[in-house]
Amino acid sequence: xxxxxxxxxxxxxxxxxxxxxxxxxxxxxxxxxxxxxxxxxxxxxxxxxxxxxxxxxxxxxxxxxxxxxxxxxxxxxxxxxxxxxxxxxxxxxxxxxxxxxxxxxxxxxxxxxxxxxxxxxxxxxxxxxxxxxxxxxxxxxxxxxxxxxxxxxxxxxxxxxxxxxxxxxxxxxxxxxxxxxxxxxxxxxxxxxxxxxxxxxxxxxxxxxxxxxxx
Amino acid sequence: xxxxxxxxxxxxxxxxxxxxxxxxxxxxxxxxxxxxxxxxxxxxxxxxxxxxxxxxxxxxxxxxxxxxxxxxxxxxxxxxxxxxxxxxxxxxxxxxxxxxxxxxxxxxxxxxxxxxxxxxxxxxxxxxxxxxxxxxxxxxxxxxxxxxxxxxxxxxxxxxxxxxxxxxxxxxxxxxxxxxxxxxxxxxxxxxxxxxxxxxxxxxxxxxxxxxxxxxxxxxxxxxxxxxxxxxxxxxxxxxxxxxxxxxxxxxxxxxxxxxxxxxxxxxxxxxxxxxxxxxxxxxxxxxxxxxxxxxxxxxxxxxxxxxxxxxxxxxxxxxxxxxxxxxxxxxxxxxxxxxxxxxxxxxxxxxxxxxxxxxxxxxxxxxxxxxxxxxxxxxxxxxxxxxxxxxxxxxxxxxxxxxxxxxxxxxxxxxxxxxxxxxxxxxxxxxxxxxxxxxxxxxxxxxxxxxxxxxxxxxxxxxxxxxxxxxxxxx
Ligand code: B12
Numbered sequence: 212x213x214x215x216x217x218x219x220x221x222x223x224x225x226x227x228x229x230x231x232x233x234x235x236x237x238x239x240x241x242x243x244x245x246x247x248x249x250x251x252x253x254x255x256x257x258x259x260x261x262x263x264x265x266x267x268x269x270x271x272x273x274x275x276x277x278x279x280x281x282x283x284x285x286x287x288x289x290x291x292x293x294x295x296x297x298x299x300x301x302x303x304x305x306x307x308x309x310x311x312x313x314x315x316x317x318x319x320x321x322x323x324x325x326x327x328x329x330x331x332x333x334x335x336x337x338x339x340x341x342x343x344x345x346x347x348x349x350x351x352x353x354x355x356x357x358x359x360x361x362x363x364x365x366x367x368x369x370x371x372x373x374x375x376x377x378x379x380x381x382x383x384x385x386x387x388x389x390x391x392x393x394x395x396x397x398x399x400x401x402x403x404x405x406x407x408x409x410x411x412x413x414x415x416x417x418x419x420x421x422x423x424x425x426x
Numbered sequence: 427x428x429x430x431x432x433x434x435x436x437x438x439x440x441x442x443x444x445x446x447x448x449x450x451x452x453x454x455x456x457x458x459x460x461x462x463x464x465x466x467x468x469x470x471x472x473x474x475x476x477x478x479x480x481x482x483x484x485x486x487x488x489x490x491x492x493x494x495x496x497x498x499x500x501x502x503x504x505x506x507x508x509x510x511x512x513x514x515x516x517x518x519x520x521x522x523x524x525x526x527x528x529x530x531x532x533x534x535x536x537x538x539x540x541x542x543x544x545x546x547x548x549x550x551x552x553x554x555x556x557x558x559x560x561x562x563x564x565x566x567x568x569x570x571x572x573x574x575x576x577x578x579x580x581x582x583x584x585x586x587x588x589x590x591x592x593x594x595x596x597x598x599x600x601x602x603x604x605x606x607x608x609x610x611x612x613x614x615x616x617x618x619x620x621x622x623x624x625x626x627x628x629x630x631x632x633x634x635x636x637x638x639x640x641x642x643x644x645x646x647x648x649x650x651x652x653x654x655x656x657x658x659x660x661x662x663x664x665x666x667x668x669x670x671x672x673x674x675x676x677x678x679x680x681x682x683x684x685x686x687x688x689x690x691x692x693x694x695x696x697x698x699x700x701x702x703x704x705x706x707x708x709x710x711x712x713x714x715x716x717x718x719x720x721x722x723x724x725x726x727x728x729x730x731x732x733x734x735x736x737x738x739x740x741x742x743x744x745x746x747x748x749x750x751x752x753x754x755x756x757x758x759x760x761x762x763x764x765x766x767x768x769x770x771x772x773x774x775x776x777x778x779x780x781x782x783x784x785x786x787x788x789x790x791x792x793x794x795x796x797x798x799x800x801x802x803x804x805x806x807x808x809x810x811x812x813x814x815x816x817x818x819x820x821x822x823x824x825x826x827x828x829x830x831x832x833x834x835x836x837x838x839x840x841x842x843x844x845x846x847x848x849x850x851x852x853x854x855x856x857x858x859x860x861x862x863x864x865x866x867x868x869x870x871x872x873x874x875x876x877x878x879x880x881x882x883x884x885x886x887x888x889x890x891x892x893x894x895x896x897x898x899x900x901x902x
Contacts, residue, residue: 272704367568
């Protein structure tokens with residue numbers, strides 16, 4: 212096995228974004244098999260962090276920095292992977308557009324959800340805070356996402372989650388995407404009331420929910 | 427009153443203070459609201475886009491203009507409050523969207539809950555104000571929530587209360603409504619009667635809504651709490667000294683803006699900084715680090731010569747259990763004994779500001795009573811209090827139960843619990859009620875027997891007319 216795969220794994224476990232990029236660039240330059248780099252390097256690393264997280268040994272900075280490093284390295288490999296280079300293929304578990312709804316600027320919870328989804332193998336497109344329904348949908352359309360995930364932390368902005376579902380209805384796109392919602396003041400009942408496809412109380416549950424929706 | 431103790435050395439104060447000034451001068455603070463940018467430009471501060479770099483001497487000069495204390499006026503002058511100095515003001519929790527019931531149920535807070543908490547605060551001996559946004563009344567349209575909430579405070583109690591700060595317009599409504607209650611805008615400009623909460627957006631930002639509110643209160647000469655909530659580890663550094671420097675910089679920037687708009691406007695230095703739970707990312711408030719932030723803030727407020735807000739009956743517990751009790755006692759005690767003047771969230775909070783609980787409210791009310799007693803300290807001012815004579819009279823081997831001195835003094839010297847159980851095991855075991863069960867009976871009893879103080883019918887009519895007119899306009 213090429214020793215670089217082990218180095219990539221370690222870079223992810225250490226949450227070293229710069230090193231992850233550097234190693235990914237080396238993979239491209241030296242024409243090392245990118246699929247193997249992903250499977251034996253990036254994924255191995257993030258799985259190790261994920262397992263430590265599940266056991267309560269890893270904490271948020273460990274997981275979030277590992278997710279950032281993984282994302283940065285994978286971005287470098289994107290072109291060669293898309294060109295079908297390497298043995299076999301690598302495909303993400305599904306694309307998810309994530310953001311905080313209009314009028315709301317809380318983003319800690321959203322960022323955690325994004326990191327855990329990334330570490331679970333999903334490709335997450337984080338569009339940021341204070342985002343309109345149109346912005347979620349435009350991004351989902353652009354990247355071919357299957358899930359739209361909207362966060363809201365205020366009772367006064369929760370209605371923007373409803374607006375999102377209604378917007379999809381109006382555009383006849385309701386069946387194209389799964390919509391999931393979350394954030395402090397939201398509830399399972401609220402999710403049901405507005406016709407979302409799912410709600411989760413924590414980031415871990417959000418991962419389980421996405422896995423279940425894309426089965 | 428007990429002397430308030432310091433937790434930072436002069437050297438530590440100096441280091442954090444200078445760190446904050448450096449942050450303000452070199453990193454700067456982002457103000458998204460254009461009128462605020464104009465104010466800073468007019469005062470000669472360096473502005474790039476929406477980022478303002480505040481000169482250290484300028485900050486010091488402006489902060490000095492804020493008064494060390496001020497009086498907040500209630501519709502019943504007996505409830506006027508001095509904010510600052512040795513004084514301490516307690517009030518209910520602020521902003522929670524949920525109510526947790528005694529049986530473990532969770533539900534959205536409503537306007538009926540709102541009225542109930544205002545009444546409980548009105549009835550309490552230990553809470554000095556009825557607070558503001560005592561829960562989020564989720565069954566009221568947000569366009570007119572601020573009016574309904576203010577009305578609840580006006581009608582259900584004659585103590586001081588807080589107004590909305592969410593945007594210039596809502597803030598103005600609350601100020602004008604308070605003016606109707608007190609006899610005019612010029613009256614409350616002389617005698618401030620409404621206070622609000624303005625929060626920075628950590629790290630190093632102030633948003634439009636909050637700044638709109640800030641401008642409205644500053645223009646009307648009404649006091650405001652300028653607070654920062656650093657979640658150490660996520661929205662701020664994981665070191666206490668770093669998080670405190672960041673909080674301090676944000677609060678100083680906010681106070682500076684108020685003093686530019688209206689020099690001498692009363693402000694309160696606010697701290698809600700706490701920790702991020704590194705396993706879940708959630709805010710955690712019932713901990714020693716939070717108590718340290720609050721105590722350090724009280725000391726910084728003294729250093730800058732302004733009153734301080736911080737602390738409360740703060741807990742991460744989901745129900746009224748031992749955790750709820752010990753966390754709340756720690757955070758209220760620390761705030762109160764180190765010199766915080768204005769304690770939002772004194773009573774009712776569960777799960778890091780997410781929920782209010784009636785039972786928790788009664789438990790915290792009891793804690794507040796205990797802490798207030800502690801703060802009174804020893805009274806050594808008279809021979810009567812020194813009790814030499816009665817000790818002489820009883821002599822060796824006697825007892826004091828039948829002494830006049832005892833009968834007269836125990837009522838004022840001893841704190842009388844309203845909730846705690848001091849019975850024998852046998853008496854207690856007749857119903858075997860735990861604290862939560864007793865608290866439930868207690869709040870129901872208090873609400874059932876509470877009669878809100880009457881409001882002059884002429885004023886009441888004017889207040890209602892104002893609300894009706896504004897509601898129509900806002901709901902159009
Ligand atoms: C930190 C904080 C802020 C910071 C935000 C900084 C930032 N960069 O995010 C600042 C100071 C800027 C802020 C501002 C305001 N805040 Co604030 N804030 C909080 C606080 C204390 C913590 C929020 C947080 O980050 N929690 C930690 C994260 C990890 O939890 P979480 O977001 O719930 O996320 C978890 C789950 O919900 C879930 N999840 C989250 N998103 C999603 C999305 C999907 C799709 C899924 C499946 C799951 C999911 O997974 C996450 C991880 O487990 C809460 C109170 C609280 N305890 O929650 C108040 C709170 C939310 N804020 C409140 C308010 C009122 C405000 C302000 C209006 C002003 C004010 N009074 O403070 C402004 C509004 C600004 C705006 N326009 O949005 C109220 C809301 C009440 C209400 N009406 O609903 C709260 C409840 C506090 C209170 N009791 O007053 N706030």
